[in-house]
Amino acid sequence: MAEGADHRGLTSTATRGLILHKTIVFVGMMGAGKTAVGRTLAQQLGVVFRDSDHEIEEAAQHTIAEIFARDGEPFFRRKETQIIERLLDGRPGVLSTGGGAFLSEYNRRMMSEKGVSVWLDAGLDLLWERVRHKDTRPLLKTPDPKGTLKTLYEARVPVYRLADLTVRSEPGMSLDAMARRVTQALLAERPDVLENPGRPLP
Numbered sequence: 619m620a621e622g623a624d625h626r627g628l629t630s631t632a633t634r635g636l637i638l639h640k641t642i643v644f645v646g647m648m649g650a651g652k653t654a655v656g657r658t659l660a661q662q663l664g665v666v667f668r669d670s671d672h673e674i675e676e677a678a679q680h681t682i683a684e685i686f687a688r689d690g691e692p693f694f695r696r697k698e699t700q701i702i703e704r705l706l707d708g709r710p711g712v713l714s715t716g717g718g719a720f721l722s723e724y725n726r727r728m729m730s731e732k733g734v735s736v737w738l739d740a741g742l743d744l745l746w747e748r749v750r751h752k753d754t755r756p757l758l759k760t761p762d763p764k765g766t767l768k769t770l771y772e773a774r775v776p777v778y779r780l781a782d783l784t785v786r787s788e789p790g791m792s793l794d795a796m797a798r799r800v801t802q803a804l805l806a807e808r809p810d811v812l813e814n815p816g817r818p819l820p
């Protein structure tokens with residue numbers, strides 16, 4: 619039997635016996651924990667983890683900040699769409715996207731058709747605490763980064779609400795606990811995406 623295949627020939631069998639049928643795609647604001655929670659969830663489920671920002675940096679051999687400065691945001695967005703499209707064609711796993719990826723209607727459709735979009739919903743104060751000491755996010759290189767984050771937050775939240783699933787991130791919740799919360803939400807609401815073979819589909 620092929621690695622990762624179960625007795626029904628499905629791929630990406632989880633280490634704890636859960637079966638992932640579609641890629642879990644994290645969306646949401648910068649600092650929400652998409653990269654960190656995504657990596658943790660992939661480890662828990664025993665599936666491949668990918669981060670679109672990381673893949674863009676690898677392909678370009680430049681950091682996100684350098685790509686923004688050198689080639690501009692529209693170039694970055696085109697690369698982002700290409701990378702997400704490619705990654706969604708691979709075997710089911712966990713894909714963390716950058717905070718702006720879900721704003722594109724084309725990306726949103728692709729994510730929901732080929733995967734399941736999960737909004738990591740964190741409040742503005744928590745987001746600011748997490749991003750304020752890092753200078754890796756070019757969109758926050760403004761004279762008033764906290765105000766910029768708030769403006770982005772208010773403009774983007776209505777779009778993030780379009781995600782297939784919302785999981786709330788509370789201050790003080792560990793990465794493990796967050797990842798388990800995502801698993802529970804998927805099992806409860808999207809058994810077509812994450813199946814517990816111990817419990818047959820309704």
Ligand SMILES: Nc1ncnc2c1ncn2[C@@H]1O[C@H](COP(=O)(O)OP(=O)(O)O)[C@@H](O)[C@H]1O
Pocket residue numbers: 646647648649650651652653654655714748749790791792793796
């Ligand atoms: N639940 C959490 N508990 C502790 N630290 C977290 C949690 N979620 C995110 N972080 C930390 O916050 C920072 C931003 O998280 P990151 O995963 O990079 O967010 P995003 O990819 O959504 O921008 C990182 O330093 C990360 O380790």
Ligand SMILES: O=C(O)C1=C[C@@H](OP(=O)(O)O)[C@@H](O)[C@H](O)C1
Pocket residue numbers: 646647648649652653671682715716717718719754755756757
């Ligand atoms: O919100 C955004 O538009 C962006 C978020 C970043 O990713 P994270 O959300 O992982 O920080 C990165 O893609 C880029 O700096 C643009």
Ligand SMILES: [Mg+2]
Pocket residue numbers: 652653654671714715716
């Ligand atoms: Mg990230």
